[in-house]
Amino acid sequence: EKVTGKSWAELFRARVADPCDMPHTFYGRTPGTTQPATLKETTRNPMLAGGAYSTLHDYAHFLQMLADHGVYNGKRVLSEKAVREMEKDQTGDQPLLRASNDRLGRKSHYGIGEWIDVETPQGRTIQVSSPGAWGFRPWLNLDRNLYGIIMVQRKVGGPIMNATYDPWKLIDLVHEAVDARPGGKTDPAAANKGRRRP
Secondary structure, eight states, X not given: OTTTSOOHHHHXXXXXXXXXXXXXXXXXXXXXXXXXXXXXXXXXXXXTTTOEEOOHHHHHHHHHHHHTTTEXXXXXXXXXXXXXXXXXXXXXXXXXXXXXXXXXXXXXXXXXXXXXXXXXXXXXXXXXXXXXXXXXXXXXXXXXXXXXXXXXXXXXXXXXXXXXXXXXXXXXXXXXXXHHSTTSTTOGGGXXXXXXXX
8 A cells, every 4th residue: 555555445456356357355344343344445454354255256266366376367467476475384383373273273384365274294285275254265275276165154253163064074075076076086087187177
């Protein structure tokens, strides 16, 4: 905002939302509030974590862009280098002090704007996610070239997300179903062929 003279909403719309065809996504919650601002496009100082509103279709477009290394519908949104940097462990040996119970139990690392869910012993990232506080749980599996979103409606003050369902189990079930279908990871006929993202 200081450099460009534009608001966060204007910058997000011009640089991310419009290029990724996300007309229903905006930052509307400000610190200390639980309701979106009335004038959503003029909200100043929005909460960057837990302050956005979106739809499944909009969010899928964003994940498509990340899966395609920063390109959406043939248009470059982020550099490939930026996407790769987001997927790298930025925390190293630093201890994880605060996170959801399921995350703490996995001793997850963090990239830029996304958690590293699964990585090889050599440190190569296999899967990332960025669970939201209010119901969205997107993930991107790089080895499978697959992404998905779990969306749960949650009331403010209600049970925490992971007390309602086990997201890791649901994601594993999705992977198993995709892998087992014709052309999937466990299909011998598809072993040496490229696979399309579902």
